[in-house]
Amino acid sequence: DRIRGVEVDSFACELARLSLTLADVPYGNSWRIDNKDMFEPGVLRRAARECTVLLANPPYESFGPADKARYRRLGEPVTAITKAVEMLKRTLSHLPPGGVFGVVVPQGVLHDKESTSIREFLVNDCELSEVSSFADNLFEQADHEVAILLGRRRATAARPVSLRYRRV
Numbered sequence: 001d002r003i004r005g006v007e008v009d010s011f012a013c014e015l016a017r018l019s020l021t022l023a024d025v026p027y028g029n030s031w032r033i034d035n036k037d038m039f040e041p042g043v044l045r046r047a048a049r050e051c052t053v054l055l056a057n058p059p060y061e062s063f064g065p066a067d068k069a070r071y072r073r074l075g076e077p078v079t080a081i082t083k084a085v086e087m088l089k090r091t092l093s094h095l096p097p098g099g100v101f102g103v104v105v106p107q108g109v110l111h112d113k114e115s116t117s118i119r120e121f122l123v124n125d126c127e128l129s130e131v132s133s134f135a136d137n138l139f140e141q142a143d144h145e146v147a148i149l150l151g152r153r154r155a156t157a158a159r160p161v162s163l164r165y166r167r168v
Contacts, residue, residue, distance in 0.1 A: 004047040005033035039067075041076035044087060048094035054101040058087040062143055081114050083105070089120045092126070097155035099127075107133055107145040127152045130164045 007013045013035045080086040109115040128151040136145045
């Protein structure tokens with residue numbers, strides 16, 4: 001009841017269910033993994049509001065013109081250039097107070113102009129505990145430099161936290 005999954009590929013949904021079943025034997029197949037397009041209206045917002053743990057490795061590519069037109073017609077236009085930034089915009093602000101997150105993102109999120117609002121949200125409304133940057137050869141089939149962000153949506157007013165940053 002604490003973890004939700006959203007994946008457009010039905011085969012990937014089934015693999016996720018099987019992997020979770022093997023990893024968490026006593027609880028069986030009790031996870032909700034929805035076979036949906038996460039950028040359709042309300043999908044990410046509802047999922048984020050219902051979870052206390054957000055784990056994500058969103059797609060890194062940019063939205064094409066057809067994608068932008070489709071989501072505009074559906075009633076929730078995209079506001080970011082890349083899918084990873086759009087996913088962060090649609091989830092982090094809807095996590096319940098105290099909800100934790102671990103997201104794999106392109107390193108551009110740490111410094112590009114498109115991600116400014118995400119970084120501001122992380123500083124003002126979250127307790128970011130770790131940022132790990134990885135070289136571009138981390139994934140066999142991709143040439144992206146990635147970062148992993150670990151943190152928690154603040155439940156109370158800001159308080160001092162320690163942030164661990166490392167380059168691997």
